[in-house]
Amino acid sequence: MNTIPDEILNCLCTNQRFLILLHQKPDGDAIGSAVALGKGLKQLNKTVDYYIDLPLEDKLEFFDEIQYFNQVLQDDYDVIIYLDCSSSSFAFSPAEMPAAKIRLVIDHHKSNAHYGDLNFVEITGATAEIVFRVLRGLNVVFDEEMADAIFTGITTDTGSFQFSNVTVDTHLIASELYAIKTNYAHLSKRLHTQKNINQMKMTGAAIHSLEILDSMPIAMMILDHETIVKFGGTINITDDVANLGQNTIGVAITALLKEIDPGEYRVSLRAKYPYDIHEIALKYGGGGHERAAGFNFCGDVGELKRDLMEVCANQNGEA
């Protein structure tokens, strides 16, 4: 396993008052990293505050440490830790940012802008992997909640060890977690497979609408307004619904059209390499990445389908 730079360990050892910030809508990696790092620093008799965007997804709300989130905010800190935030604008920051001697960035995003006074950025499967190594470097003893927190970060950001960001270290760290606590099956189920009945029904409705357009490898799914209302609103459209089309053999691009209000759509696009759906999202005033992008849409759904077919055809060099 790679080691941690001395200056990072020194910064954490020699300072006393820490504030942890995460990105907006914190995911499993952000929350898991915050819980483990916060508890680890407290074990070393540091004071730790958290400023974190709430509420969390139900599935992440099981950590005891969450009771300490957003309880106090001092005027100044020794160190503000930007955790799992690729840029400072991506972080969920207080309206009045406290003063700090040092801004420390700990992150695993390739796109990280190194905006801190100290930056520890490595391209790992999850920020939680880096936090684990940092805490080992500080000789912190892991309790079961901290092991759960690191596991949560790793398993959510690697798609249960399935994504291309998994490395030798990812599994080495997981093996160390199993030495702390022997069974993560219940946690895995909570994070990856459990849905409430309305989320399940929303998934079924999306698959029911799944249509592969002509002979092109483009899939379309539509959740109309009536369906969304029937199953409890957009909060019940889970992240994986947009991926269902992508899990269909032969599909390269998927558009999930969510009719948020009557006639108004939020469109989630997903693409496989080498397809690039960023440009179509831009064309419709949206944004995102090459393989995952989105936009809002009011208009002729038939026109949208034709546009998507055109993008796909162009990328095949057929048009």
Add this chain to the structure above:
Amino acid sequence: MNTIPDEILNCLCTNQRFLILLHQKPDGDAIGSAVALGKGLKQLNKTVDYYIDLPLEDKLEFFDEIQYFNQVLQDDYDVIIYLDCSSSSFAFSPAEMPAAKIRLVIDHHKSNAHYGDLNFVEITGATAEIVFRVLRGLNVVFDEEMADAIFTGITTDTGSFQFSNVTVDTHLIASELYAIKTNYAHLSKRLHTQKNINQMKMTGAAIHSLEILDSMPIAMMILDHETIVKFGGTINITDDVANLGQNTIGVAITALLKEIDPGEYRVSLRAKYPYDIHEIALKYGGGGHERAAGFNFCGDVGELKRDLMEVCANQNGEA
């Protein structure tokens, strides 16, 4: 990592002609274990034959080594290896079983009957974990196909590292596989998420039919004959469809009713601890385990629903 008994390594080192047998309808762990062990023994200049129940699921058909399955069968062998078979009756055996000096059992099932002359049985996440350790013990060099084979065994039998059978060793072995080959994302996708359009549609139809009975934690899903025919027959009902109900929060027992022929149902039952659906399967002339069982059914579906509610109520001590 635990070591391998010397007598097992000696048996594999000192003999020359091997036959590998697997259980019927071999799964990812059986096939992965066979491919890795067969190739490993060949690397040591042994002759290896395979006698394996074919055809395989599409998703498992990517190993080059499969071309050597069932090509020859000698009258006798030095060693017949029963791989991933909990009992000899569970093994897919030749009509005329060849003679052998030694019957060697390598398996990870708790229920293994130790029916060999030599038995190497450990309760691990996958038989592939044991095969990996055996081959390391024999100083075999892993190529990428062998790494894929071990990974296939582990990831399929542990539900992508999510089940309660995962241990420290499971992840240590996975970390060694990543040192051989850096990316298993494509393989993971193939084994866990990819479905053809008809399998996807069948999944959607099952969710569409998902019904939670009254206030009881029992879910029912029905795939009627018309639906099954429309989406290509029972071959397209993937294993995970029966689990969809179980993935719904609050559901303890799921019944998936597949109308195989008009009016004739194959019922798959799933239960969570402490619910036991074995008895209802027996009552209908079927069988299985406490948490996964099944039976065939011709009759009144309403009556079946009432029976299931009764079982569930009894197990809650409410009736």
